Amino acid sequence: MRDVVVVGGGPVGLFLGALLAERGLDVAVWERREAPGASSRAIGIHPPSLAAFDRVGVADAVAAEAVRVRRGIARSGRRTLGVVPFAGVHPRFDFVAALPQLRTEAMLEARLAELAPGALQRGVELVAVDDADPSRVRLVARASGVESSEVARFVVGADGPRSTVRGHLGVAAALRSYPDPYVMGDFRDDTGSGDDAVVHLEGDGVVESFPLPGGARRFVVHTGTRLQDATAEDVARLVSERTGSPVDPATNTMLSGFVARRRIADRTVRGRLALVGDAAHEISPIGGQGMNLGWLDALELAPLIVAAVAKGAVDEGALTAWGARRLGAARRAAGQAEANMALGRPVGAARRVVRDTALSAVLATPARRTLARAYSMAWT
Known part of the structure; x- marks a missing residue:
C-alpha cells in the first residue's frame, strides 16, 4: 500500500509531492497530461512561498532565475500616484519573484525526481475513488486506455478548479x-x-x-x-x-x-482525502495569489499527512482545523482580488x-x- 497519492502534477501537486518525499513517504503524483503545459499564466511567487520552497531546497534556484520585484508603482494618466515598497515584508525574501510558471514547475519536477525517482506519473487519469474503508483509500486510474487499481493511506486532490477528486467527494463549490x-x-x-x-x-x-x-x-x-x-x-x-x-x-x-472567477469549496477534508490549491479554492488571478495559496495549503498539510502515516490514524480535528484555516486564507485573498478588480x-x-x-x-x-x-x- 502506498503512503500518499497526489492527484494533479501542476505546481501545487509537485510541491506537495516533494515535501512528502523529503520526509521519506512513498508518494505518487498522478498527472493527466502527458507533458508539461505550453503556457505560463501565473508568474508571481510571494515571500511566504519562497520560504516554503526552502523546505525542499529550490528557493535559491527560483530566486536566482526570477526577476526580483522590490516595489510596485501606481500610475494614472502618465503620473505616478505612489510606490508600494516590499522592503521589510520578509526577513530573507524582501521581494516578489517573477518567473513563468513553466520554469517553476520544471524546478519542482526536477527536485521531486531527485527525492523520489518515478514519483511523477504522467498520462494517468483518476477514474474512481472509494474511501468507505476508514483505514485506506482505493483508487482506480486509467493510463493508455488501461485501468488499474491503487491503494493509499492518504489521497490529495491538487487537480485544479474542475477537480475530479472534488467531484468524486461530492463537495460543492459554488462558481461566481x-x-x-x-x-x-x-x-x-x-x-x-x-x-x-x-x-x-x-x-x-x-x-x-x-x-x-x-x-x-x-x-x-x-x-x-x-x-x-x-x-x-x-x-x-x-x-x-x-x-x-x-x-x-x-x-x-x-x-x-x-x-x-471565484470558486471556493464548502470543505476540503473528508477522512483520508484532502483538497489543495485550485481544487479547493479558485480565485481571481488579479493580485497573483492563487498559486501561492496552493503552495501554502501544501506546506501546512504535509506534516499532518506525515503524522497520519506514522501513527496509522488520521487526526480529524487537526485536519478540520487546517481546512478551516486554509479556506479562511482563500476567502481573504479572494476579497483582496475583488478589491483589486474594482480599483481597476x-x-x-x-x-x-x-x-x-x-x-x-x-x-x-x-x-x-x-x-x-x-x-x-x-x-x-
Missing part, C-alpha cells in the same frame, strides 16, 4: 463569475520600468505590468468588453494607448484572455479624479507598508 474581461500577453520590455511592477489605473481600465526574465514583460489589460480572439496587435495597441509605452506585437510569446475597472473622469486623489494620499502615508504586506502575502 465577475463582469471583468482581461487579456494578457508577454512581450519584449521596452517600457524602461526595469524590475518594477507598474499598475496603470487608466480611465478605460487597468493595465498591469510585470517584469519577466530575459528582458520580457507581462501585460494584463482590462478590456471593458470581452475581446473575441484578441491578437498580439490588439494587446500592444491597448497598452500603448493607455500607458504611452511602446509595445512591439512581433515580440509576443504568450497571449491569453480570461474572465475572472473603467471609470469616468470625475470618479477617476476622486480615486486617484484618495490613492495618492494613502500611498503617501505608512499605510503603504500595510499594502505591501497585503500584496506580498506577508499576512499569511
Whole structure:
C-alpha cells in the first residue's frame, strides 16, 4: 500500500509531492497530461512561498532565475500616484519573484525526481475513488486506455478548479463569475520600468505590468468588453494607448484572455482525502495569489499527512482545523482580488479624479507598508 497519492502534477501537486518525499513517504503524483503545459499564466511567487520552497531546497534556484520585484508603482494618466515598497515584508525574501510558471514547475519536477525517482506519473487519469474503508483509500486510474487499481493511506486532490477528486467527494463549490474581461500577453520590455511592477489605473481600465526574465514583460489589460480572439496587435495597441509605452506585437510569446472567477469549496477534508490549491479554492488571478495559496495549503498539510502515516490514524480535528484555516486564507485573498478588480475597472473622469486623489494620499502615508504586506502575502 502506498503512503500518499497526489492527484494533479501542476505546481501545487509537485510541491506537495516533494515535501512528502523529503520526509521519506512513498508518494505518487498522478498527472493527466502527458507533458508539461505550453503556457505560463501565473508568474508571481510571494515571500511566504519562497520560504516554503526552502523546505525542499529550490528557493535559491527560483530566486536566482526570477526577476526580483522590490516595489510596485501606481500610475494614472502618465503620473505616478505612489510606490508600494516590499522592503521589510520578509526577513530573507524582501521581494516578489517573477518567473513563468513553466520554469517553476520544471524546478519542482526536477527536485521531486531527485527525492523520489518515478514519483511523477504522467498520462494517468483518476477514474474512481472509494474511501468507505476508514483505514485506506482505493483508487482506480486509467493510463493508455488501461485501468488499474491503487491503494493509499492518504489521497490529495491538487487537480485544479474542475477537480475530479472534488467531484468524486461530492463537495460543492459554488462558481461566481465577475463582469471583468482581461487579456494578457508577454512581450519584449521596452517600457524602461526595469524590475518594477507598474499598475496603470487608466480611465478605460487597468493595465498591469510585470517584469519577466530575459528582458520580457507581462501585460494584463482590462478590456471593458470581452475581446473575441484578441491578437498580439490588439494587446500592444491597448497598452500603448493607455500607458504611452511602446509595445512591439512581433515580440509576443504568450497571449491569453480570461474572465475572472471565484470558486471556493464548502470543505476540503473528508477522512483520508484532502483538497489543495485550485481544487479547493479558485480565485481571481488579479493580485497573483492563487498559486501561492496552493503552495501554502501544501506546506501546512504535509506534516499532518506525515503524522497520519506514522501513527496509522488520521487526526480529524487537526485536519478540520487546517481546512478551516486554509479556506479562511482563500476567502481573504479572494476579497483582496475583488478589491483589486474594482480599483481597476473603467471609470469616468470625475470618479477617476476622486480615486486617484484618495490613492495618492494613502500611498503617501505608512499605510503603504500595510499594502505591501497585503500584496506580498506577508499576512499569511
